[in-house]
Amino acid sequence: MNLSWKRYLLWFAQEHVDFRFAEITSIIQLLNIPIKWVEEPTPEDPYWIVQLPSEEAAHLIASRSVSLRCCLELWGRAKDIPTLHESLKKYPFDEMSKYFQSDISFKIHVETFCKHFTQKEKVQKIETFSYLPLKGTVQLIDPDVCLHYIEYYGLNPNDIPEKPLDVFFGRWICDSARYLISKISLKTRKFIGNTSMDAQLSLIMANQACCKPGDICLDPFVGSGSLLVAAAQFGAYVIGTDIDYMMLHARTRPSRITQKKREINEGILLNMKQYHLEHLYLDVLVADFSLPLWRSEFQIDSIITDPPYGIRESTxxxxxxxxxxxLTEEHLQNHVPSKVDYGLSQIYHDLLSFSAEHLKLNGRLVCWFPVYRDDYSPEILPENSCLQLIANSEQILNKYTSRRLLTYEKVKEFDKNHLDVMKEIPDFRQKYFAHGDETRKERKAKRAELREIGRLESLKRSNNQSDNR
Structure with missing residues (x-):
């Protein structure tokens, strides 16, 4: 191993677990950071142990990630507490001593996963590290050096082992960019709609699209513009289109219960101004995605979008x-075009074809794809000969349905003489409502059955009371 490389612990938030790997690997590729896996990362565990060439590399990864919580320079790791202390005592003193000077304040932070400790128990654990040659003063708020001790008790809160499964000790390097989740939260955003994308998922999509300063990012089903906010947060210029004139002009009914009517200046631009990102806002256009709008030479760096599924928004x-x-001449001036159904198969065929033509080489398309969980298989996913599927993460919506975040990378130039055949996609909307009707009928029948049982029981008790009299 190169002596300049060190071990680091990447400690994750335990949410959207299936999205971690795709987000982190996208960030690593974007920032061109070499990485070595000390252990093959597992999907469930909230930590990865890696080797990085420098502390700066850890800072760069954390500065973009919203799946990550923090990063530690790992000084000790073991499967039990005594072994951890033994390994710490053998850790090179020269590496530790520069952080243990008399003029450097410190604190030791104790954290447990899947088990609660009282403050008294935490203090007792801190005292077990008395052998460390710490010379500075203890400072609980904003110390110069923060040392982390972590005990991991697995993932099952209903079966917590008596002793930890893994223990870690190291120097805190940095926190992640999770502060962005609250910064652009929908709770405080000026303009939202019924389908506005959650802030964390929006940021994950922007990371998987490798949005960076100077890029142009497009959302062709822009809605209330949540994905534009996330892409602009990482420095990309943003543009969007949508067929819904009323939404783009903030003429729809407010989504918040407490809001009676839209403000005069509500809209996507207001959101960009709220986060001081208006300098990255190109525009949004009312447009039908199924019809050609852009010149063939129009090239963009990334596309992030959530196409309508026909559930909360019509297709x-x-x-x-x-x-x-x-259409007669006299009706042309005030004519409002009528609309027809835009099936999922056609939507995704058009989306991938558009991406193949207008993305720059190695540009990315990141989009959501709805699935009925029992029917899912990789064979039903949309395809295009110019695009390679590089990530596929699932967000479970309920027992029966989920949606998958698909990330495609453009791997070859578009050939206008070659048109990919449209792939038939199962009709998610039809099955969604068919199953919904079925379950409602079942619930109604069960309620009727329970009422009848209750009525018969009541009649039986009444008859028994009559016989006793």
Missing amino acids: EKIGIEKDNYE
């Missing part, structure tokens, strides 16, 4: 079901 495109329909 529509401009069209008419009448044959040989003609």
